[in-house]
Amino acid sequence: xxxxxxxxxxxxxxxxxxxxxxxxxxxxxxxxxxxxxxxxxxxxxxxxxxxxxxxxxxxxxxxxxxxxxxxxxxxxxxxxxxxxxxxxxxxxxxxxxxxxxxxxxxxxxxxxxxxxxxxxxxxxxxxxxxxxxxxxxxxxxxxxxxxxxxxxxxxxxxxxxxxxxxxxxxxxxxxxxxxxxxxxxxxxxxxxxxxx
Amino acid sequence: xxxxxxxxxxxxxxxxxxxxxxxxxxxxxxxxxxxxxxxxxxxxxxxxxxxxxxxxxxxxxxxxxxxxxxxxxxxxxxxxxxxxxxxxxxxxxxxxxxxxxxxxxxxxxxxxxxxxxxxxxxxxxxxxxxxxxxxxxxxxxxxxxxxxxxxxxxxxxxxxxxxxxxxxxxxxxxxxxxxxxxxxxxxxxxxxxxxx
Amino acid sequence: xxxxxxxxxxxxxxxxxxxxxxxxxxxxxxxxxxxxxxxxxxxxxxxxxxxxxxxxxxxxxxxxxxxxxxxxxxxxxxxxxxxxxxxxxxxxxxxxxxxxxxxxxxxxxxxxxxxxxxxxxxxxxxxxxxxxxxxxxxxxxxxxxxxxxxxxxxxxxxxxxxxxxxxxxxxxxxxxxxxxxxxxxxxxxxxxxxxx
Amino acid sequence: xxxxxxxxxxxxxxxxxxxxxxxxxxxxxxxxxxxxxxxxxxxxxxxxxxxxxxxxxxxxxxxxxxxxxxxxxxxxxxxxxxxxxxxxxxxxxxxxxxxxxxxxxxxxxxxxxxxxxxxxxxxxxxxxxxxxxxxxxxxxxxxxxxxxxxxxxxxxxxxxxxxxxxxxxxxxxxxxxxxxxxxxxxxxxxxxxxxx
DNA sequence: GATGAATGAGATTTCATTCAT
DNA sequence: AATGAATGAAATCTCATTCAT
Numbered sequence: 173x174x175x176x177x178x179x180x181x182x183x184x185x186x187x188x189x190x191x192x193x194x195x196x197x198x199x200x201x202x203x204x205x206x207x208x209x210x211x212x213x214x215x216x217x218x219x220x221x222x223x224x225x226x227x228x229x230x231x232x233x234x235x236x237x238x239x240x241x242x243x244x245x246x247x248x249x250x251x252x253x254x255x256x257x258x259x260x261x262x263x264x265x266x267x268x269x270x271x272x273x274x275x276x277x278x279x280x281x282x283x284x285x286x287x288x289x290x291x292x293x294x295x296x297x298x299x300x301x302x303x304x305x306x307x308x309x310x311x312x313x314x315x316x317x318x319x320x321x322x323x324x325x326x327x328x329x330x331x332x333x334x335x336x337x338x339x340x341x342x343x344x345x346x347x348x349x350x351x352x353x354x355x356x357x358x359x360x361x362x363x364x365x366x367x368x
Numbered sequence: 369x370x371x372x373x374x375x376x377x378x379x380x381x382x383x384x385x386x387x388x389x390x391x392x393x394x395x396x397x398x399x400x401x402x403x404x405x406x407x408x409x410x411x412x413x414x415x416x417x418x419x420x421x422x423x424x425x426x427x428x429x430x431x432x433x434x435x436x437x438x439x440x441x442x443x444x445x446x447x448x449x450x451x452x453x454x455x456x457x458x459x460x461x462x463x464x465x466x467x468x469x470x471x472x473x474x475x476x477x478x479x480x481x482x483x484x485x486x487x488x489x490x491x492x493x494x495x496x497x498x499x500x501x502x503x504x505x506x507x508x509x510x511x512x513x514x515x516x517x518x519x520x521x522x523x524x525x526x527x528x529x530x531x532x533x534x535x536x537x538x539x540x541x542x543x544x545x546x547x548x549x550x551x552x553x554x555x556x557x558x559x560x561x562x563x564x
Numbered sequence: 565x566x567x568x569x570x571x572x573x574x575x576x577x578x579x580x581x582x583x584x585x586x587x588x589x590x591x592x593x594x595x596x597x598x599x600x601x602x603x604x605x606x607x608x609x610x611x612x613x614x615x616x617x618x619x620x621x622x623x624x625x626x627x628x629x630x631x632x633x634x635x636x637x638x639x640x641x642x643x644x645x646x647x648x649x650x651x652x653x654x655x656x657x658x659x660x661x662x663x664x665x666x667x668x669x670x671x672x673x674x675x676x677x678x679x680x681x682x683x684x685x686x687x688x689x690x691x692x693x694x695x696x697x698x699x700x701x702x703x704x705x706x707x708x709x710x711x712x713x714x715x716x717x718x719x720x721x722x723x724x725x726x727x728x729x730x731x732x733x734x735x736x737x738x739x740x741x742x743x744x745x746x747x748x749x750x751x752x753x754x755x756x757x758x759x760x
Numbered sequence: 761x762x763x764x765x766x767x768x769x770x771x772x773x774x775x776x777x778x779x780x781x782x783x784x785x786x787x788x789x790x791x792x793x794x795x796x797x798x799x800x801x802x803x804x805x806x807x808x809x810x811x812x813x814x815x816x817x818x819x820x821x822x823x824x825x826x827x828x829x830x831x832x833x834x835x836x837x838x839x840x841x842x843x844x845x846x847x848x849x850x851x852x853x854x855x856x857x858x859x860x861x862x863x864x865x866x867x868x869x870x871x872x873x874x875x876x877x878x879x880x881x882x883x884x885x886x887x888x889x890x891x892x893x894x895x896x897x898x899x900x901x902x903x904x905x906x907x908x909x910x911x912x913x914x915x916x917x918x919x920x921x922x923x924x925x926x927x928x929x930x931x932x933x934x935x936x937x938x939x940x941x942x943x944x945x946x947x948x949x950x951x952x953x954x955x956x
Numbered sequence: 957g958a959t960g961a962a963t964g965a966g967a968t969t970t971c972a973t974t975c976a977t
Numbered sequence: 978a979a980t981g982a983a984t985g986a987a988a989t990c991t992c993a994t995t996c997a998t
Contacts, residue, residue: 175982195480197393200967211984213969218982222968277483284391284480286541287473293541300543327549334550335527338534345482347493349500353523354530361557375957396992409995410958418993567961587872589785592988603963605990610961614989669875676783676872678933679865685933692935719941726942727919730926737874739885741892745915746922753949767978788971801974802979810972 180218182208188229192277196226196285226285230292233278234299239306242336248310250317254363257310261336261355265343276344304333311362321365328362376414378404384425388473392422392481422481426488429474430495435502438532444506446513450559453506457532457551461539472540500529507558517561524558572610574600580621584669588618588677618677622684625670626691631698634728640702642709646755649702653728653747657735668736692729699724703754713757720754768806770796776817780865784814784873814873818880821866822887827894830924836898838905842951845898849924849943853931864932888925895920899950909953916950 186207190199201222205212219225243260264272286292307329314320335358339351382403386395397418401408415421439456460468482488503525510516516524531554535547578599582591593614597604611617635652656664678684699721706712727750731743774795778787789810793800807813831848852860874880895917902908923946927939
């Protein structure tokens with residue numbers, strides 16, 4: 173790796189961790205520079221402003237956050253459908269907690285930013301939509317395969333997305349719930365033939 | 369009301385709105401003072417520091433945010449159980465959107481704060497717990513009344529809480545989903561006799 | 565004088581002198597604050613920005629710079645016309661040199677600013693126009709009184725203005741010319757009945 | 761031209777234009793480098809510091825600014841004396857305005873510098889002196905040829921120089937005066953046999 | 957009950973300059 | 978002949994806070 177690229181990625185890493193620890197607003201360029209061991213103005217050789225650095229962190233965080241990472245449609249079939257769906261949710265519970273907290277903290281920072289800045293809102297919504305659509309596609313497949321009752325698929329999918337998404341938030345806050353059972357309850361409700 | 373109390377509540381109101389608009393960090397005491405029409409140092413007569421003002425806003429916001437506001441157990445009975453449960457969720461969709469956004473924005477600010485400051489974490493968790501427990505109590509009642517299958521009640525309750533809570537987040541970001549149907553799907557899943 | 569007004573005028577004075585000595589760009593707020601003996605941010609209590617301070621200095625300099633100060637039409641009459649005209653120009657040569665240099669240096673700073681900033685251009689042009697018009701009015705009076713040949717008055721007036729104005733510039737640079745004779749030559753040319 | 765010389769003169773050109781547009785202080789080496797399409801440190805191969813570059817621009821500007829360019833004594837004779845004198849002044853009014861403005865802006869920058877830096881003062885004074893002396897020599901010749909009354913030649917010459925010089929300043933600021941008539945008035949005053 | 961005046965700490969950013977390559 | 982990477986110094990400006998009045 174060239175020197176420039178090295179420093180560049182050190183800056184991304186340091187900023188990322190500091191954003192998680194102190195929040196974006198309370199992380200100054202001085203703190204980042206100190207962490208990396210370069211001078212404050214040197215940051216400007218790599219990023220034209222703090223704002224640009226923030227955007228690069230945004231890219232960095234969100235590139236990792238895709239439905240397909242958690243649920244790979246290609247691996248699903250009629251036989252393993254329920255299992256896979258359960259496993260996809262449970263996987264997030266088994267992950268390295270510390271690392272997850274860090275990612276989620278920064279993600280939350282950006283959700284707040286998104287409430288005020290169009291630039292972030294669009295991308296954040298695109299990410300949420302990616303999960304909403306992902307679950308929908310999955311259930312449609314499940315219906316095609318005859319394992320999911322073919323009614324009300326969109327609402328079911330979105331309910332799953334909301335539960336899945338919010339489990340991460342509650343984890344982040346340190347609420348200790350029986351997430352496995354909750355996710356299972358949500359997943360199971362999908363397969364019920366509505367009798368009401 | 370005494371003058372002191374008047375100014376006090378004007379400060380709370382102004383700070384609350386400004387926190388929603390610009391975020392806590394980016395709202396300066398100068399902005400708040402200007403909004404209320406007093407001088408900056410005068411704020412210190414009412415609050416010993418910005419931090420204390422923030423805490424009072426926290427109280428102000430969270431005093432309004434209780435499960436019992438949304439779902440009043442006293443009004444539930446065996447006959448209206450499903451209806452009331454549906455209505456409690458839908459009510460949040462019918463509320464004055466602008467006002468709701470403001471409250472939710474500030475609430476989100478505090479969720480972020482809670483990730484870094486023990487002081488806020490405890491109270492925020494207490495609030496989330498209030499909803500988690502509230503739904504649980506409700507379903508236990510429902511089971512007693514024979515309208516909810518008496519299995520897996522806790523997980524069902526928490527799933528409802530997660531869906532309920534996250535609907536507000538998605539609303540806030542401006543995602544346009546069929547929330548009524550989603551909530552109905554979640555609610556209906558509660559009544560199913562698990563046959564799998 | 566109130567404390568605020570005192571500091572305010574100390575700031576104006578200090579900034580004015582420092583602008584003359586180092587130029588506007590090279591005079592930092594730190595230098596000004598140090599000169600007055602207050603802290604850097606205190607300046608912002610009195611002026612909202614460096615730009616505003618500059619504008620106030622501009623006002624301060626230009627309020628002193630009016631044709632009527634140098635040539636008071638009310639004092640002119642047919643008998644003393646030439647004498648008064650001469651004296652008005654010569655007065656500027658007799659003035660306290662050091663003080664004059666300071667004023668002129670800052671004035672020159674603003675001329676440069678005026679080349680780039682509409683805001684200053686207009687006001688500077690108004691000032692030059694004040695002299696151009698002043699000389700014109702004077703010569704018109706002179707013509708009415710029969711002491712100035714009533715031809716070509718505008719060009720004559722403007723020529724006087726140019727000479728008068730530029731004498732200050734040359735003085736400022738330290739060029740040692742026989743300014744008295746130059747001014748006299750210019751003034752005398754006004755009275756000639758053109759015979760060519 | 762060698763590559764070195766090429767880049768050198770590109771730097772001079774670019775710096776010159778940028779100085780005119782933004783002023784010396786507000787023109788950074790980064791801006792100049794960008795304009796020429798080289799890297800910032802490369803400037804240091806050609807000039808040892810920004811200060812040296814400024815001095816070279818000074819040379820560049822002032823080499824063009826000589827009395828002999830405007831009034832070539834060799835072309836004057838008794839018959840065409842007045843005409844030539846008029847034409848020399850009018851020429852400056854006919855010149856390409858945009859180009860003239862650029863030169864004059866930079867020149868003005870240096871006048872300001874000259875007020876603070878001995879190094880520039882001497883050379884600037886030399887230039888002004890060149891015009892003052894030039895007009896004087898011209899009038900002396902005119903007197904020898906019998907076309908200019910042989911009295912008060914120095915003051916007349918200097919008055920012409922002041923008018924000539926200041927016309928450029930007023931042009932630069934965008935003041936719209938009848939400069940032709942003004943210059944003619946000044947020139948004509950030279951030929952008058954003083955009768956007062 | 958409130959303010960006028962001020963401040964220390966610190967934020968982002970710009971700039972001329974350096975030096976190994 | 979030029980550059981990539983970095984820096985020290987300093988600029989403007991903001992902010993929470995203080996304290997005599």
